[in-house]
Amino acid sequence: MSATKPPPLVQALAPQPALAEGNAGTHASVLAAIGWALARDFRVAMRSKGELGVQLLFYVIVVSLFPLATSPSRETLATLGPGVLWTSALLASLLSLPRLFASDYHDGTLEQIALSPRPLAGLVSGKMAAHWLTSGLPVALMAPLLGAQYALDAPVLATLAVSLLLGTPILSLVGAVGAALTLGARGGGTLLALLVLPLYAPVLIFGAGAVDAVRAGVSAAPHLSLLGAGLLVALVGVPFAVAAAVRIALD
Amino acid sequence: MADFFAMGGYAWYVWMAYGVAALAIAVEIAAVRVRRKRAFDELRMSVDAPPAHAAMTRKGAAR
Amino acid sequence: MLINWFRFASPISFYPIAGSWSYAFGALAALFAGAGLVIALWIAPTDATQGDAYRIIFIHVPTAWMAMFIYLVMAGWSALALGFNTRLSAMMAQALAPTGALMAALALWTGAFWGRPTWGTYWAWDARMTSTLILLFLYLGVIALRAALEDPRRADRACAVLALVGAVNVPIIYFSVQWWNTLHQGSSINLTAAPKMAMTMLAGILVMTAAAWSYTIAVVLARVQAIIVERERGAGWLESLLQFPVRGSA
Numbered sequence: 275m276s277a278t279k280p281p282p283l284v285q286a287l288a289p290q291p292a293l294a295e296g297n298a299g300t301h302a303s304v305l306a307a308i309g310w311a312l313a314r315d316f317r318v319a320m321r322s323k324g325e326l327g328v329q330l331l332f333y334v335i336v337v338s339l340f341p342l343a344t345s346p347s348r349e350t351l352a353t354l355g356p357g358v359l360w361t362s363a364l365l366a367s368l369l370s371l372p373r374l375f376a377s378d379y380h381d382g383t384l385e386q387i388a389l390s391p392r393p394l395a396g397l398v399s400g401k402m403a404a405h406w407l408t409s410g411l412p413v414a415l416m417a418p419l420l421g422a423q424y425a426l427d428a429p430v431l432a433t434l435a436v437s438l439l440l441g442t443p444i445l446s447l448v449g450a451v452g453a454a455l456t457l458g459a460r461g462g463g464t465l466l467a468l469l470v471l472p473l474y475a476p477v478l479i480f481g482a483g484a485v486d487a488v489r490a491g492v493s494a495a496p497h498l499s500l501l502g503a504g505l506l507v508a509l510v511g512v513p514f515a516v517a518a519a520v521r522i523a524l525d
Numbered sequence: 526m527a528d529f530f531a532m533g534g535y536a537w538y539v540w541m542a543y544g545v546a547a548l549a550i551a552v553e554i555a556a557v558r559v560r561r562k563r564a565f566d567e568l569r570m571s572v573d574a575p576p577a578h579a580a581m582t583r584k585g586a587a588r
Numbered sequence: 589m590l591i592n593w594f595r596f597a598s599p600i601s602f603y604p605i606a607g608s609w610s611y612a613f614g615a616l617a618a619l620f621a622g623a624g625l626v627i628a629l630w631i632a633p634t635d636a637t638q639g640d641a642y643r644i645i646f647i648h649v650p651t652a653w654m655a656m657f658i659y660l661v662m663a664g665w666s667a668l669a670l671g672f673n674t675r676l677s678a679m680m681a682q683a684l685a686p687t688g689a690l691m692a693a694l695a696l697w698t699g700a701f702w703g704r705p706t707w708g709t710y711w712a713w714d715a716r717m718t719s720t721l722i723l724l725f726l727y728l729g730v731i732a733l734r735a736a737l738e739d740p741r742r743a744d745r746a747c748a749v750l751a752l753v754g755a756v757n758v759p760i761i762y763f764s765v766q767w768w769n770t771l772h773q774g775s776s777i778n779l780t781a782a783p784k785m786a787m788t789m790l791a792g793i794l795v796m797t798a799a800a801w802s803y804t805i806a807v808v809l810a811r812v813q814a815i816i817v818e819r820e821r822g823a824g825w826l827e828s829l830l831q832f833p834v835r836g837s838a
Contacts, residue, residue: 451753455746459736468732469750472725473757476764483768504760515753518670522745529629533640535705542644542701546651546694550803553690557810564817572827 307392311400319408325373330412333366337420348425355424356434356485363413363438364474367445368467370409371453374401375520379457388524394517402450402516410442426489433488433498440501441481447512448473454519477504597674599816600825606816610809613802620799627792644702646792650800652695652716655723656758658688658804662730663755666748678744679819681751682734683812687804689727695720715769719762726754740819 319326340358344350378384387397417438418431426434452470459465484497532539596602628646635642662684669677699717700710711717730747737743820826 451749455733455750456736459733460738461732461736465732465736468725469729472722472729472761473753475722476757476760479764479768483771500764515749519746519749522742522749525742525745532643533634535639535641538641538701538705539643542647542698545697546647549690549694553687553807557807557814561810561814561817564814568817568821568826568829571821 304393304396307396308400308403310392311387311397312403313400315401315404316407319373319404326408326412329366329370329409330416332369333362333413333416334420336362336365338423341423351424352426352489355421355426356430356482356489359417359421359424359434360438360441360478360482360485363410363417363442364445364471364478366413367409367442367449367474368463368470370405371446371449371466371470372463374405374450374453375457375523376453379523384457384520385524388520394520395513398450398454398516398520399513402446402513405450406443406446410438410446414438414442426485430485430488433494434485436498437481437484437494437501440498440505441477444477444501444505444508445474447508447516448477450516451512451519454516454523457520457523477501480504597672597676599676599679599820599823602676603813603816603829606809606813610806610813612806613809614806617799617802617806620795620802624792624796624799627788627795632788632792633786638706641702641705644698645789646796648695648698648702649793650797651691651698652720653797654800654804655688655692655695655720657801658684658691659723659726659751659755659758662688663751666751666755669744669748670752675741675744675819676816678748679812679815680808681748682744683808683815685727685730685734685747686811687807689724689731691800691804692720692724692727696724713769715762715766718765718769719758722761722765723758726758730754 337358340354341351344354375384378387388394390397414435418435421431421434449466449470452466452473456462456466456469480497480501484494484501487494487497530536530540596605624646628643632643632646634640662681665677665681665684668674669681696717699720703712704710730750733750734743734747737746817826817829
């Protein structure tokens, strides 16, 4: 019986000759890990565009509900707008977090990923990047359109988009820690929400605050720079926490 | 004495604060004692040591 | 004076210490609390502006401080648990969480009842109260994660990571809430302004804080004893406890 070709996943994760010589920690291998994981997760996500569409639709529906609960007067809407658009983005992020690790965990792929000689922090970074591209980025692009429903004008909408573009990656990063910690735990999604929402609070404060500032006619620069700084810190630090959390979940 | 309980007219606020704090602490202490006792009872059951034996050696069976 | 601290990392050696210290600190707590309450409710003079309602700070301030300190201590034990992979460090973190949550909840409750007569509202979104609320959520998250994971060792490590991530976030949360608050709140309500401290008031707060610390140590050590017995079941040394119980068991 001839040996079958190993599945692409196993092949990709198998030790490459360069790595086998002990170069596992080099720049090249970290970037390779990020790139590989990003490409793979993005491809997998694109296979179920419906699921992505549903998550975006959730955002649209929730945002549209709030005016029904209050009044559709322009002042109320303009006051509520930034908060609603931002909080709904948080909730949409929560909804999408489980797919970051859950299916890989259940079919054993995550274990293979963790066992590979490539740096796990790099691999999870790629996963989180793909997650953001398929959940946070669409929300950030959709929000200004929905913001028009809230009687917000152009500069405010632009700030909304920028704040979400800076903030949603932080949501993906911090949320990933929660997703990894709660893998296979009882209570799943709601437990994840309890863990992650308090950690989201500063992002919400600065993100919605930036939009509010512009609405009040003040500069949003301090808010946005703090968001940017937070993003940089999260980009550098969080992947290691996520890698540790994944290893804990797999042991 | 009545003056003390009246707390200058702020009785509701002061005693709700102090009262709930005292209650919460009492509940926590009781809960920890119950937890410790239950842990020991389950240990005892799993080892099948006769309770009388432990009572003989304990300092104060009343605790 | 080099003590081999790792000797105490074994539940066997730590258990009797936990017992005797728990009783000792419990007695201390009762003493401090007695003295503190006498100061708080009798000796301290009635405040000119806030009347007798200000007496609530003798509970509010210590519990608010404890909520913060306990989280830091819990994070410290969590770091030890991850760094040295010791079970007992994780058990200490596990024992601290419920008391920390209780302190945070009491701080919020007493703060509300102090706020109502003094500033007219039970809840004002001021920086300290909002941060304490989020701190309470962080505590509840650690407790919930512990309950949701079946494997105790996995729960140890997961809760340790969560506690440390939370600890890094606490200053960020505090800063961001402070920022948010100064932007939105006029200076009309400043809930951090306690009445000007007479010496007796300061003494009362310090004594009550000492009481809170002693109480926390006593309760946490008692709880960790329960946790040790729960988790070390099957270890032979526990059975000897039944025959020759040390002070503070059952």
